[in-house]
Amino acid sequence: MSTEKHCGYVALVGRPNVGKSTLLNRLLGQKISITSRKPQTTRHRLLGIKTVDHHQIIYVDTPGLHQHKLNAMNRYLNRAAMNSMEGVDVIVWLVEVLAWTEEDNYVLKVLEHIQVPVILAINKVDKLKDKTLLLPYLQEIANKRLVVDVFPISARKGNNLVELEGKIINLLPINNPVFPAEQITDRSERFLAAELIREKLIRRLGAELPYRLTVQIEHFANQDHFTHISAIIWVERPGQKVIVIGKQGSVLKAVGEEARKDIETMIAGKVFLQLWVKVKEKWCDDENALRQLGYSNDDLTK
Known part of the structure; x- marks a missing residue:
């Protein structure tokens, strides 16, 4: 059994209200990021730290990327989201199943300049009534950008998150943990x-x-x-x-x-x-x- 320790930073990226904070809370097994049905609930960069076995995943929850920078707050949110992608090892790009928007196009444009591995996560598949529509949608979105893997998930119910996290760990560099094993966030x-x-x-x-x-x-x-x-x-x-x-x-x-x-x-x-x-x-x-x-x-x- 390998004793290599994987540790690195993983940015959760997507348009507003696509489920990034819900996903973070579900992956950590406890709530550190607030959620609501309203866009732009997340305003600050926040780390969620998960230490499992000898691996440590440092998730970066980001505000939703949006193309309309109407005021100083909107501009701050976009800066926070953009800066949170700097220096990470992996990006998990969240989109909503059968709900591609202009905001998703903006995120796609931002990701054109990203060099690190990108995992595509299609969220809210638990709400999809006609499952035959899923595979064509997965293929359609995956064709928009080169990604290392695609996972249909439900952040709310936890569907397919073990598999997603396994892929993330495999992509992280071999490093010792950055934070103590018991620490779950960088915020007070x-x-x-x-x-x-x-x-x-x-x-x-x-x-x-x-x-x-x-x-x-x-x-x-x-x-x-x-x-x-x-x-x-x-x-x-x-x-x-x-x-x-x-x-x-x-x-x-x-x-x-x-x-x-x-x-x-x-x-x-x-x-x-x-x-x-x-x-x-x-x-x-x-x-x-x-x-x-x-x-x-x-x-x-x-």
Whole structure:
């Protein structure tokens, strides 16, 4: 039996809302990346570290690549996605079964300049009712770019992920692990808490508002057997603040309860969570405001 240790970086790449974060969470066996049905949920580069046997796979979850750079936030998301592909050993390119879009064409164009091995993963095959359509679609997409292998998968149900991961390991260089075996991400509990709060907001609110809000942790400390967390939810307009708070504070209360439960699961302890909503006009299209709220070029190289 070979004792060679494989270790390397694997970028999960694709258009918005194709299932990258769901795939990462499923591969790791626990949740570190927030998910929703709304595009552009993922905003930051995030590492998911999986050590199995003597191999270590360092997954890089990326924001979805999109061709419309409408404001500073959109431009930041594209920079984050593009920079996350630099220096990786393998790329897993996700597309959705029978749902090729113009955004997928943009990703394909970006991948023209990529030299590392690319694995094509066709996601959401569990939703395909007519299975006879799968093989022609696989062939059609695989003909668009040279790939080392093609896997029909379901990130949600875990279908075919053992085979996908086996292929990934075979493509990784022979190296010693970079991170301790017990480490699962490069992000702090403080960062993950802010993301969990934002996830609950995205899932509860309407189609447009989630892109106009962000979460900033002001206080995160252990005291009296509790983790005390205070966070600000930033929006762009007073009317948005009213929506986030809800009638008699109902929305904010529900978001706080849902987020608190998830954070308690994450840290395996009791949490006291306080949320405030504040207005910072046009923060989504203000480079300085983005940096102040944690969306910076420094973040892209961590």
